[in-house]
Amino acid sequence: MNHKEGSIRQLLRVPVGPVDVLRDFDAGANPGFPKDKGKNDVAQLNDQLDPEIDYRQEQMYAEGLQNPESAPSILLVLQGLDTAGKGGVIRHVIGMIDPSGVKIHAFKKPTEEELRHDFLWRIRKALPSPGDIGIFDRSHYEDVLVQRVEKLAPPEEIERRYGAINEFEAELVAGGTHLVKCFLHVSKGEQRERLLARLRNPEKYYKYNPGDVDTALKYDEYMTAYNIALTRCNTEFAPWFLVPSDDKWYRNWAIAQLLLETLETLQLGWPGADFDLEAERARVQALATK
Amino acid sequence: MNHKEGSIRQLLRVPVGPVDVLRDFDAGANPGFPKDKGKNDVAQLNDQLDPEIDYRQEQMYAEGLQNPESAPSILLVLQGLDTAGKGGVIRHVIGMIDPSGVKIHAFKKPTEEELRHDFLWRIRKALPSPGDIGIFDRSHYEDVLVQRVEKLAPPEEIERRYGAINEFEAELVAGGTHLVKCFLHVSKGEQRERLLARLRNPEKYYKYNPGDVDTALKYDEYMTAYNIALTRCNTEFAPWFLVPSDDKWYRNWAIAQLLLETLETLQLGWPGADFDLEAERARVQALATK
Numbered sequence: 415m416n417h418k419e420g421s422i423r424q425l426l427r428v429p430v431g432p433v434d435v436l437r438d439f440d441a442g443a444n445p446g447f448p449k450d451k452g453k454n455d456v457a458q459l460n461d462q463l464d465p466e467i468d469y470r471q472e473q474m475y476a477e478g479l480q481n482p483e484s485a486p487s488i489l490l491v492l493q494g495l496d497t498a499g500k501g502g503v504i505r506h507v508i509g510m511i512d513p514s515g516v517k518i519h520a521f522k523k524p525t526e527e528e529l530r531h532d533f534l535w536r537i538r539k540a541l542p543s544p545g546d547i548g549i550f551d552r553s554h555y556e557d558v559l560v561q562r563v564e565k566l567a568p569p570e571e572i573e574r575r576y577g578a579i580n581e582f583e584a585e586l587v588a589g590g591t592h593l594v595k596c597f598l599h600v601s602k603g604e605q606r607e608r609l610l611a612r613l614r615n616p617e618k619y620y621k622y623n624p625g626d627v628d629t630a631l632k633y634d635e636y637m638t639a640y641n642i643a644l645t646r647c648n649t650e651f652a653p654w655f656l657v658p659s660d661d662k663w664y665r666n667w668a669i670a671q672l673l674l675e676t677l678e679t680l681q682l683g684w685p686g687a688d689f690d691l692e693a694e695r696a697r698v699q700a701l702a703t704k
Numbered sequence: 705m706n707h708k709e710g711s712i713r714q715l716l717r718v719p720v721g722p723v724d725v726l727r728d729f730d731a732g733a734n735p736g737f738p739k740d741k742g743k744n745d746v747a748q749l750n751d752q753l754d755p756e757i758d759y760r761q762e763q764m765y766a767e768g769l770q771n772p773e774s775a776p777s778i779l780l781v782l783q784g785l786d787t788a789g790k791g792g793v794i795r796h797v798i799g800m801i802d803p804s805g806v807k808i809h810a811f812k813k814p815t816e817e818e819l820r821h822d823f824l825w826r827i828r829k830a831l832p833s834p835g836d837i838g839i840f841d842r843s844h845y846e847d848v849l850v851q852r853v854e855k856l857a858p859p860e861e862i863e864r865r866y867g868a869i870n871e872f873e874a875e876l877v878a879g880g881t882h883l884v885k886c887f888l889h890v891s892k893g894e895q896r897e898r899l900l901a902r903l904r905n906p907e908k909y910y911k912y913n914p915g916d917v918d919t920a921l922k923y924d925e926y927m928t929a930y931n932i933a934l935t936r937c938n939t940e941f942a943p944w945f946l947v948p949s950d951d952k953w954y955r956n957w958a959i960a961q962l963l964l965e966t967l968e969t970l971q972l973g974w975p976g977a978d979f980d981l982e983a984e985r986a987r988v989q990a991l992a993t994k
Contacts, residue, residue: 512794514808602992602994
């Protein structure tokens with residue numbers, strides 16, 4: 415690949431310690447994007463990333479089929495305010511990958527049944543299998559974000575969840591899952607612009623929900639909730655990455671790059687034959703052709 | 705699109721009545737493929753199909769979000785012998801579609817729990833939601849194919865299943881699901897060639913399973929089982945399509961085309977705004993930008 419290994423993982427990594435998103439990060443920045451390239455080069459850059467991601471994803475998938483007890487998996491967690499582009503990332507970045515190896519789960523408002531269980535109950539049921547890339551479109555973080563802002567759970571329960579999340583994620587990592595938690599950061603101005611764009615184009619009306627404005631009005635409260643989550647649940651083993659997302663083209667490129675670098679850290683090869691190669695060749699050669 | 709509407713659906717449609725696959729169909733044929741084009745033009749043809757499929761799939765997805773009670777869904781059933789290319793279709797054709805609107809389910813050997821239920825139990829749990837394109841990588845047809853050939857169920861139970869499948873599929877269609885049942889037909893010679901290719905390339909060893917040769921040795925018995933299924937479960941409402949699959953490039957193009965034509969028959973538009981457009985524009989315009 416063209417990039418120095420690990421560079422985007424390093425550049426987007428939220429440093430461990432107190433986080434203040436609006437003070438510390440610029441939603442319009444393009445960290446790590448090649449200096450001599452621009453928006454119009456992204457399609458070509460992604461066309462280069464595509465086969466590299468594909469190749470390494472297939473190795474992980476193969477490992478999952480052949481050695482399910484030891485094969486790794488990746489869990490990409492997508493969080494962000496409305497319009498930040500979770501759907502766009504799934505369409506443009508995850509769309510690069512062989513769908514057989516991808517398991518997407520969109521978490522909506524919890525159902526009655528889900529509410530009767532611990533908040534992690536529905537999350538555990540959606541985890542990727544060995545060899546798979548799991549995508550969470552929203553996640554267990556909603557239980558300390560919207561639930562905190564909208565006071566949908568008692569304060570002491572919200573408080574308990576940060577530790578529960580860290581324990582849960584430690585358990586996932588110990589089981590071979592590589593967590594890539596992405597906060598897609600959009601500015602107030604860009605969010606407003608994207609909501610307006612949906613109201614301008616009849617083909618996008620379906621994406622618009624009047625409730626999005628109620629949420630947008632609480633932008634600062636949501637940022638506070640994100641600051642707490644990014645401070646308290648940002649561990650060495652399950653790091654947060656902040657993806658500046660005012661530029662859609664940068665956001666998509668950066669997450670594709672993050673995914674590729676994560677796949678590269680697994681250092682997988684191809685699983686060897688678990689059968690007698692010569693004997694099988696002879697059996698296949700002996701098959702009738704008519 | 706360049707094609708006469710419905711042409712691939714008509715050309716690949718298995719006629720209702722007694723079927724004899726090996727007598728009636730050529731696995732190396734390319735029905736409907738533009739006469740003046742060849743293998744090397746497929747990438748370009750698919751590049752034209754891609755945005756058309758995308759556009760219509762997004763309309764169906766939008767309908768699913770906005771009108772879930774009445775929105776249609778599509779269920780693409782992929783059946784075929786080992787090496788016929790079910791995985792290749794998912795990678796190359798389904799990979800064209802926004803992953804958010806696709807639900808893939810691969811049916812393996814039934815588990816103990818699944819065996820304790822009726823054969824359709826696990827199938828019902830994997831059906832696509834309104835607005836989605838569901839993909840079955842193998843399906844309930846395995847219960848009258850491998851189960852028939854390998855005698856995994858009593859003959860009278862196998863016999864019962866053909867009628868049960870027709871009733872089940874009628875119920876799905878009545879509920880708004882459009883079934884596209886594809887039999888990927890490969891010849892004995894091509895199957896042997898593909899198995900050999902897996903044994904020649906260390907990157908493909910993981911796809912090879914010695915059991916595939918045992919199955920290949922029963923090619924004729926499997927064809928007989930397919931003949932019965934394609935004869936007895938080929939209804940007007942849930943038709944079978946036979947996709948000649950010796951040429952991978954043709955197979956992928958044909959299924960992309962089938963999918964597009966099926967989406968076109970739905971004649972969807974974009975759902976209208978279900979909110980007060982002017983009032984919402986005013987609310988968004990009033991949002992702070994800092």
